[in-house]
Amino acid sequence: MKLLISILVTALLSFVAGIFLPWWTIALAALLVAVCIHQSPFRSWLTGFLSIFLLWGGLAMWIDIRNLHILGSKLAEVLPLGGSSILLVLVTALTGAIVGGMGALTGSYIRKRPATEE
Template sequence: MKSFVHFLFILIAAYVAGMVLPWWSVALVAFLVTLLMPLSPAKSFFSAFLSIFVLWMILAFYTDVRNDHILANRMSEMILKVRSAPLMGVVSAFLGALVAGFGATTAAFLRATKKPANKPA
């Protein structure tokens, strides 16, 4: 349940931040949400990764349908040397998801190092 709330907060906050901030704001959002809602490093990575992957796939699909697949097809021909609009969406969503996952993992490791050590008496 905690992972789902983490997932949802990152998804919503990244969408809002994406309206006014650059693309790399997903790392900042994932970092801040993970600082506020601590999870283990692995869970925080996969939660942030999946959240941004889903968000960017939805946004890529919506944009691609609105412009009749023209931009994504041309970009995929130029970058991937294959004419495939969905593949371009997957590649861009994967890269954004990696950035967010690493941001969340950084916050999880930062919280892990800040824990007070139990000192024996």
């Protein structure tokens, strides 16, 4: 249940932050959720990875469908993707997912950090 809630909260927070702030705030959103909702480091990474993969993949696919694959095909020709707009969507989603996963993993390790004794 925590996994599903974390995925939804991370995706929602990343979407809202992405409207007003730079793209890299997805890492901060994933970090914040991982600090607030305690999970193992792997599950936190998986949460960040899946939520941003689904969010960015869905948004990229929606944009690609809305403009009839014209922009995606042209960008895929410039990049070494063979003109495949679907492959461009997957690369976009994977790039965001790695950033989100690393942000969530960092948040998990911040929460696990033992308190220093003085």
